[in-house]
């Protein structure tokens with residue numbers, strides 16, 4: 001496993017890692033950024049600078065715990081910066097804590113610096129070219145991967161950490177396991193390198209060690225001091241601070257000396273390396289450390305204390321005597337056999353773009369001239385050109401350019417506003433402001449129901465064939481409701497796939513499924529405070545039915561891939577043209593959801609049952625077509641109306657709407673004629689043949705006649721029984737007196753007549 005891990009789901013692509021990476025070893029992917037380990041130097045900048053903590057150190061706690069439990073001899077070696085991290089406990093308490101964890105011995109790694117000091121002194125005297133110290137693993141990686149030209153300048157000696165490992169294994173035998181603990185991340189990379197492999201078994205950070213103490217409930221401050229093992233270091237204790245190398249190696253330092261240069265921190269180091277590579281400087285010895293302030297400023301440093309205080313802690317530790325119990329065998333072996341190492345070029349050259357490639361990339365982000373190149377660094381690259389090179393090399397994406405994105409967003413926003421306006425006008429035209437048109441009894445009943453249920457919070461189920469005005473009715477209910485200032489969100493449950501529908505309705509968390517690159521709110525949340533209209537509800541899957549039922553019962557919406565729920569206040573209107581009762585029987589529709597929906601049902605009559613409304617509907621659609629087509633159409637000829645009334649209308653009102661619009665397009669004058677209708681209408685049309693309405697009207701007339709006869713007889717009978725007294729007759733008939741008088745008028749019966757007839761019941 002690589003020493004740094006990217007937690008993909010946490011990465012928000014803010015480019016902080018790109019910006020902070022000194023060697024551009026970050027590749028930006030669609031939804032996260034990745035480290036390119038072939039280029040990475042392990043400086044840890046991406047760890048320290050990630051605001052989302054999406055880059056993290058690969059956990060070595062588990063393997064350490066396993067080692068301690070295995071019974072193998074495990075030795076803990078503390079990096080020379082440890083006093084600047086564990087400053088709340090004494091060194092002796094720290095040594096005691098390590099022993100308590102199960103380490104057989106605890107060593108000060110500062111001795112490693114003293115082990116290699118002689119080599120440094122020898123080599124610096126022997127060679128004449130500029131020599132670069134090689135104790136900082138990030139510097140070694142930097143030269144091996146990015147400045148192979150300087151490989152020959154690296155001092156071929158191992159780091160203090162590796163020196164300690166080799167020393168301990170030589171004294172105690174190769175079976176001993178060494179755990180090195182420091183604030184360095186690059187050291188973790190070092191254990192994998194061919195040239196240094198085998199010396200150290202596990203590299204931990206101080207923070208990881210602190211975590212182990214915590215999990216084992218070991219409080220260092222409560223432990224009695226114990227001595228360290230191994231050889232007590234002296235000047236090596238200063239190794240971790242700025243210029244500490246020269247002190248640890250006993251190389252005299254003089255600020256006016258240009259022969260021995262020391263530099264800490266990315267900017268200074270990169271400056272010196274570039275000067276060396278360009279041949280601008282040629283000191284005899286260059287001591288480089290990638291971290292600011294030296295090793296006490298490593299990525300795993302103690303962030304609670306200042307650099308100044310950390311430095312003081314190291315100097316105080318140097319001045320203090322720390323008890324050591326040094327076994328005899330350590331004194332016998334003063335130096336391991338080998339403390340040298342080699343270096344290998346790991347440089348991999350990425351493709352270099354040609355001038356034209358750069359120009360094309362710049363142009364694709366709207367940079368056509370020099371002044372368009374803002375070099376704003378928002379993408380993480382110093383200049384637009386560096387960024388263009390990274391795009392060419394596949395490290396960066398076009399979408400990383402902030403000014404370009406803002407411009408795109410502005411343009412998209414403009415386009416969306418336009419589209420929204422067009423869609424709004426279209427809906428307005430389609431559904432009008434209120435207009436449920438029709439004067440037949442059934443439409444009037446529907447209007448009554450809408451007015452009754454509208455202002456209540458009741459769930460409404462609208463049933464009816466396709467095109468009968470279910471959505472129009474849902475909109476009218478919302479308009480009559482107290483929520484009409486809040487959104488009405490309409491969802492057609494059949495237009496999106498089942499899996500997408502769930503995330504559309506309830507939203508999803510980032511990474512919930514492939515393609516969920518960002519968190520998304522669902523339509524239930526969008527409808528909060530208002531109404532949601534679920535059209536074709538009979539077509540949703542049982543899984544979704546269960547989730548919907550839960551939302552209706554609890555008012556809690558849970559996004560796909562998430563656990564936390566959000567409360568919403570949404571009124572549901574659902575519509576279907578399917579037989580839900582059959583669905584319950586056959587098992588494709590949940591019974592509990594059916595009862596939850598079937599609280600208040602409005603059934604839309606098909607157009608064939610509201611033939612009386614056809615003329616008024618036709619005129620309504622003619623008006624709409626005139627506006628839409630910007631054409632003056634004043635009417636429709638009688639033959640056409642009759643043909644329309646005879647048609648069985650399988651597609652209901654939507655079909656009629658379309659036919660009228662088509663006819664309006666086709667007509668050459670301001671009247672719709674039979675010929676403008678589809679051919680089926682003309683073929684069906686027979687002059688004089690009764691329409692469905694004619695037939696229905698003749699039936700009505702017959703029925704009126706018969707009912708009238710019966711009603712007249714009843715009125716006469718009650719009058720007779722009441723002895724001609726209208727008030728009494730009305731009481732006997734159990735109808736209001738005024739109604740009784742109206743009936744007397746209707747059948748031209750007078751009180752006197754009634755009395756007369758009373759004597760002549762035969763009539």
Ligand SMILES: Nc1ncnc2c1ncn2[C@@H]1O[C@H](COP(=O)(O)OP(=O)(O)OP(=O)(O)O)[C@@H](O)[C@H]1O
Nearest residue numbers: 430431435436437466467468469470471472653654
């Ligand atoms: N009573 C009516 N008055 C005016 N226009 C109507 C009426 N009923 C339906 N329409 C029109 O008919 C078309 C179809 O209506 P709507 O979309 O509401 O039907 P629907 O039953 O929801 O259809 P589907 O089942 O296919 O979703 C719309 O253009 C609508 O404006």
